[in-house]
Amino acid sequence: MPRPDNPGMQSPEPTDAEREVFERALLDAAYEQAVKSLHERGIPIGSALGSPALGVVAAGHNERVQSGDTTAHAEVCCIRNAGRRRDWHTLTLASTLSPCIMCTGALLLHRIPRVVIGEHKTFMGAEDLLRSHRIHFRVVNDPRCIALMEQFIHDRPDLWDEDIGIPPGDDAA
Numbered sequence: 001m002p003r004p005d006n007p008g009m010q011s012p013e014p015t016d017a018e019r020e021v022f023e024r025a026l027l028d029a030a031y032e033q034a035v036k037s038l039h040e041r042g043i044p045i046g047s048a049l050g051s052p053a054l055g056v057v058a059a060g061h062n063e064r065v066q067s068g069d070t071t072a073h074a075e076v077c078c079i080r081n082a083g084r085r086r087d088w089h090t091l092t093l094a095s096t097l098s099p100c101i102m103c104t105g106a107l108l109l110h111r112i113p114r115v116v117i118g119e120h121k122t123f124m125g126a127e128d129l130l131r132s133h134r135i136h137f138r139v140v141n142d143p144r145c146i147a148l149m150e151q152f153i154h155d156r157p158d159l160w161d162e163d164i165g166i167p168p169g170d171d172a173a
């Protein structure tokens with residue numbers, strides 16, 4: 001029987017309290033990425049990936065304005081920054097905003113089982129798809145994340161509409 005402090009031993013399942021602390025730190029890391037992108041005059045959406053055992057393993061933010069790549073959403077950039085690995089099934093992804101259908105597809109492809117969503121007040125992503133694939137997700141409705149997106153959508157409605165594919169002059173959307 002290995003001793004609990006044996007470094008070779010597999011990490012035990014985190015307690016609910018430990019997971020709560022970890023998920024808060026992961027969302028904080030995602031929020032920092034969103035603010036970084038805003039300072040670069042980009043879209044303020046950020047993501048971070050990690051686990052209670054490993055901590056934050058990767059982070060990223062929307063890079064559409066910065067790179068000209070229209071598919072460079074925060075979650076995709078974060079997953080890209082995590083590199084090649086085989087432990088996706090142990091990771092949690094946090095995103096400041098409800099993940100869109102493309103990013104949800106990337107999550108499902110990699111079998112990432114847990115998602116922490118900063119908010120879904122300013123944009124509702126593909127949460128029905130997460131639900132139908134039995135992905136464990138939690139919507140925090142973090143006031144910082146809501147304020148960041150509300151301000152951005154107010155200041156740059158054209159840039160936001162472009163991000164989610166709304167055609168010019170489409171007032172119904």
Ligand SMILES: [Zn+2]
Pocket residue numbers: 073074075099100101102103104
């Ligand atoms: Zn997306």
